[in-house]
Amino acid sequence: MSGTSEGPAHVPLSTAPGTTHPITERHHDTLIEESADARRRAAELRDYRAAFRAAQLAMAVVDREGVVVAANEALGSLLGTDPGSLHDQAAADLVDLASDGRTWHAYREVLRGRRSRFRCTRRLKHPDGRSLWAEVTVAPAADSGRVLLSIADISDRRELQARLRHLQMHDPVTRLPNRTLFFERLAVALETAAQQAAEDGTESAIDAAYHAHRPRRSHQPHQPHQPHQPYGLGETGRIGLIYLDLDGFKAVNDTMGHRVGDRLLAAVAARLTECADNDGYTRSGGHLVARLGGDEFAILVEDSTGTEQLADLAQSVLCALQQPFDLAGQRLSVSASIGVVERAAHGTTATGLMQAADTTLYWAKADGKARWTLFDPERNAHRMTRQALSSTLRPAVERGEFALEYQPLVGMADGAVNGVEALVRWNHPQFGTLAPNRFVGIAEEDGSIVELGRWVLRTACRQARQWQQEHPGEQPLFVSVNVAVRQVWDSDLVADVAGILTETGLAPHLLQLELTESAVMGSAGRPLQALQALSDMGVRIAIDDFGTGYSNLAYLSRLPVSVLKLDGSFVRGFQDEAHANPADELIVEALVHLAHRLGLTVTAECVETSGQATRLRRIGCDTGQGWLYSRAVPPDRIAELIGVAPLPV
Template sequence: MPGRNEGPDRVCPVCSGPLGLGDSSDSSGDNSPDSLVDALQASESRFRAAFADAGIGMALIGADDRIIEANPAFAAMIGHEAPNLVRTHIHEIIDPEDSPRQLYLELLRGERDRLRVEKQLKHREGRVVWSNVTISLIRDGAGHPMYTLAMVEDVTEQRLLGDQLAYQAMHDPLTRLPNRTLFFERLNAVFGPGAGEPADATLLDSADAVDLVELDGSARLDGLDGLDGLDGLDGLDGLSGLAGLTELGGLGELDGLSELGGQGKRVGLCYVDLDGFAAINETLGHHVGDELLVAVAARLEHGFARGDGRLVARLGGDEFAVLVCDSDGSEQLTTLAAELIKMLEEPFDVAGQQLVVTASVGVVERRIVETTPTDLLKDADATLYWSKADGRARWTLYDPDRGAHQLTRQRLATALRPALERGEFTVEYQPLVGLADGTVHGAEALVRWRHPRYGTLSPDRFIPLAEESGAIVPLGKWVLEESCRQAKRWLQEFPEAETFVSVNLAARQIWDSDVVADVAAALKLTGLPARLLQLEITESAVLGPGGRPVQALQALADMGIRIAIDDFGTGYSNLAYLSRLPVHVLKLDGSFIEGFRDPAPGGRPDSRFRRTDADEQIVGAMVQLAHALGLTVTAEGIENASQAERLRLTGCDTAQGWYFARPGEAERIAAILREGRVRSA
């Protein structure tokens, strides 16, 4: 065997001790030279047999990285004959790698005794053999390194199975595109550790640091308490606020402020959803839907998966994503979205027929330091929703202002029920004035939300949210009871006035609760006579499908309650149907009243005043028809004396608007009742 030493100093490659010493086969205890040689030869024979017959690959490697001897198992593993491997440099079989190579050199220097690595071996036929390699250091009798023994286990099948399982875990089984897991892995890799944090945490502490929300037509800035020290920045050398900080000489290098104005690495995302895909599944079957998804995926991958910089993934259902890891700006992403929509509009040949689909795309593009993976996907999802809401088959770029508005809506919707429990709601009242005598006949109850953060919110800010979430039922019940309680106080103070209260009733209150029982309970609790309660409901809610609203209104009318149709003229406007409903009052929508202006100066014709004449004739006709049906008419939105007078001449019965009084506390109605006639605001 190459490299062997003669005599008693020979070392066993396995036990690292002198061969033959302490051999258990020598039972005679004879330590003569001949006995030692015999024991040495027996031990070497046993080692050779174990080495040659081992089922695991083995090789003795010298300090010069050349193979001293290899067993048949190792030779077969890489497609060679064992004798042909002698004196072969190990790097002809295994590629050197920096980190394992350094560890191997430490082994050769005697600084470690064993090393275990996973390596790719080069098979004679050119393929790769994956192996687990354990390398042990063999020392001489004095403990000095002599050579190494490598034991090699072929794990190619396990590795291929692991790769297959990893592929299946990271790819969609239907389309073979990267799945949601791989998408998030790649997205997180784009950001890297801490990449999504703001450049200066002292200025951009959280997403709520600056919360700009449009409320009741006025912009409000909240959460700026920590920026009091910046008040003097405006006007400094012609610079304004934070925008000027990065332009001051040298200041941009402090605390990472230069990153606030710098470009930095950018990322973009197109979030794609097929329009009407559910209808295809329902009408043509899921098998056709699956084939369509495969065709869409192939078209997206072919058109947009380019190199390492882009990833096309299926996130689930008919939702896909195109991730641009290093984008050039929003223009690149919107161009990509437009190309994507155009590409998908081309017909697909699926299951022997042509299918045409469209797609809606949400687009988000920004600097990495300005966002996080979670926020990027959340904003893309919101933007996709905007594309759907705006008409589908289009792309929409993320708008921070619209996003802030949506966030505010979500916060308000979540806070509605707790706000009711905390007593944050109040009711204001606006008088309903008789146009013939100028006296107050009643008052409309208008709920307000005294929000601790956003101030006083008018109904249009939160009532739609309450209807969507179902919070309108407990809120409406509270408003009803509070309004009846106040009307009872007016009755006690002004018994001859018979002032009624008019309360808005949402359609969902009829569908989701026993509104008849709720109204009866409110009247019983407050002691208000039914004749002094008027309930307003929109005509679209009354005239929609189903008979439940009509039945409920009939039961309420039978109790003596007055029913008013609110915003009349904006919905079905089916007067013939109104004749079969238990309705007492029509409230004309304010859009009709806008046309009631003074005649054109000098009698000159003007298209605006032609519309005024038309509106006046329409209102007059509706008033006459309503009177013929036994209904009274109320006009909303009166802003001046001219409008009030011209409405009176049409025969309109009552009116409300800022001309008479703005909505206010209940005491304002009481003050008007004391005076006997309404005062103009």
């Protein structure tokens, strides 16, 4: 036992009977597993290839360079060719993936492994001539380093979608495009105009990139890319719009029923379409005729050659619609009011174009209907200014933007300044000093004339009282203030006047209120009661611009009127003796004598020459007002005239 170690003898594992080497066992198991995986993968690959060949979905395996490695029978059938002939072709050429930059970029990203999936819709042409819509999907093929391109025929789905869209985008009565489609088409046309130059530059870059990266092994000759041309503007870069509605269409519906009304709308649509199709200026596929709703129609001219084209088209529409309509034995005649807008498309918005068209249509109606009217930028600027004034008028009173100037009322006999007329001015921060004719009408429409008129009345009475206090020894001046009809109806004018006279201390007989002839004549009820109450208070009532309104002289004996102010149109006919108009003089003389017989005084407005003054004085006018004596001036200039020598007469 010496020389040997204690314990069991060492036996090599590889030789010991009945034993197994542990490492060799694990290696053997690994080999078995790898062999099973290989058999499974091989089976899966055979199943995959079988499924690929038998699949109803058209598919192709594409390598990372975009070249077709394999194609199944379904793809060959879809493209009308043998699937073997597709081998080594560029997949992008098969389904037109290079037709636009965004699609081409996304496809390249999938090939490079930078994007997991890409899907698009393409319209393909079958060799037998028919077209089909295809949904193209590109995604990596599992563990192959390649991508799988699949193509699904969605023509039936697209056709159904197209039918549904047509129903959504067309009017059921006239079968014309409806408001939604019209604005969609308009937006696309304007967007095309705005982006045309940029798109041209981008398209050149896309073509260059495609040629630089497309596979070189394709046996199919390259077809030059034909860029898709959406409906839009052509070479002119101008757009036109004819916007119309039928005059009196509501009466047709109300008296003859909606069925007849619908027939009329359909007949109108047919004539509008005929006019658009027969436009001799058209160079690119006709115009869009749409029903925007009710009896409103529009014709969109996407490639306008100018206003002459739009004017001729509008005239043809007007003439076509004025021809009688025969509707199931009923004969109808209608007319239309038409607004016409034509302008450069670049910089134009759909909203701006429609606002201009709507404004122009309103002008056509305001001008008498049954006509077309071309958009006038100057007229529109006046309208926009009017809107701007209307929106700022009420706050302007609070901001103190108004001021009064005064024009002397001079005795024709002695030239003495007996009174003044208060004339309001608006010192507008944007438009400068504005005369009353620029904003009083607006104030009457929106009702702000009540607040403005109250301010004018208070300011004028306070100023007249101040002159009286500063010149106690002189004959006090009366002040004449214009009053709008709405002030009588919408406010308690009697209470306002009484309160202001009490507040300022001005005597009632030193206040004269001027109302236009059309406002006074025929007054009854509240206006007449207010005028009578003011007269009873001692306030003088004057009829302004007499001779231009109703001129019903019988009312003069029934109204509490103190003064007639002859309209300037009569006085302007009184030039010097060499240019005398005998008729004007006879009319004025008769009016003056009638007024005097009724106990009224007469003021002549717009006296500008000494010849006019001489003849008016000879006729018997009591007071004159005009530039011969003085323009409207600030209060301090009037103060200088008090107590000085009479003005020359």
